[in-house]
Amino acid sequence: MQIKNHLLIKDDGTPVSYKPTPNKSGKFTPQYLVMHYTAATTAASAISWFSQSKAQASAHLLIDRNGAVTQFAPFNVITWHAGKSSWMGLVGLNQYSIGIELVNGGRLAKAGDKYICPVDQRVIPADQVVIAAHKNDGIQSPWQEYSEAQLEASIEIAALLVKTYGLKDVVGHEDISPIRKSDPGPAFPMLSFRSKAMGRNDDSVGELKNTVALNIRSGPGATFPLLCDALPKGTKMVVLKTEGTWSFVEVLNTVHGIMDLEGWVSTKYLAPV
Missing domain, CATH: 3.40.80.10 (Peptidoglycan recognition protein-like)
Structure with missing residues (x-):
């Protein structure tokens, strides 16, 4: 274009x-x-x-x-x-x-086993729905x-x-x-x-760091098991993909004796290095 x-x-x-x-x-x-x-x-x-x-x-x-x-x-x-x-x-x-x-x-409403757009009342197929918390309110909701x-x-x-x-x-x-x-x-x-x-050619978003001590988990949600103790504040990482309010990251530092650590963290605690 x-x-x-x-x-x-x-x-x-x-x-x-x-x-x-x-x-x-x-x-x-x-x-x-x-x-x-x-x-x-x-x-x-x-x-x-x-x-x-x-x-x-x-x-x-x-x-x-x-x-x-x-x-x-x-x-x-x-x-x-x-x-x-x-x-x-x-x-x-x-x-x-x-x-x-x-x-x-x-943000969708749920009626029984169906997901509904509140504005036009159309049903959204379940395979188009993700359950995630919005970063501004922390409420778990269905989204298209x-x-x-x-x-x-x-x-x-x-x-x-x-x-x-x-x-x-x-x-x-x-x-x-x-x-x-x-x-x-x-x-x-x-x-x-x-x-x-903004001009990057790959799927990662560059080098980031966590702004607080941050849990890293096996999946995109607080119910998934921890992979190790919390990542120390300022740990460097790159995001490989995102899902809802969670990011799958590759940790660049050796943390708690672990090299090449990958897992899911809460996106809102990440910031550019």
Whole structure:
């Protein structure tokens, strides 16, 4: 893909589907990329909503579960995706960021053995559901997983936006509005996504360290057995993959006499070295 005149162009040289939104402001120079979920399960519902003035909401792009992309405004025009928000000393991220919405039901409700999207009441297949705690509230909930095609398209576009506009970082709506919002949620692989968007070519997210003494377990959850005593604060590691709020890491230090230690740790206690 490429960007021409602040519009996204597909590999075949044609623009992605363009549905202009009335919910926009003046021109700006973006500094960040903010990832969202729609909290509903169809692209049609989001496209319809963003097309209405009464919505008072929009984004620059919508990415469907099959990877199809719809653009609502040029990347140099402010859209209304962030709401009341702040990040790195900036207040009101609409005027500083590009917004991408991913079609995803978000946090789900459970009725019997079925998982339901609360917004449109559609049933989510069980094989698309992950149980995880959100980093902002710690509540274990069912969430709809993102599709492979959706993530592949999102990473390609995010990397292109970072390169084209020199963006400083990729964040979630949950980061800039932590009290109000939970998107894109724990089913979204933010650590590896940010790493790839910002220019890394592998699946790890670079060298990290734990900010507190940290348990390392055999699986992604507090019920899995410990592999050894807690990792001392400041232990260096790299993340190989993520699942919900947990990361599978390779420990770079020799810890408690163990070399080449790999296991699962809670992502929220990790920070760049």
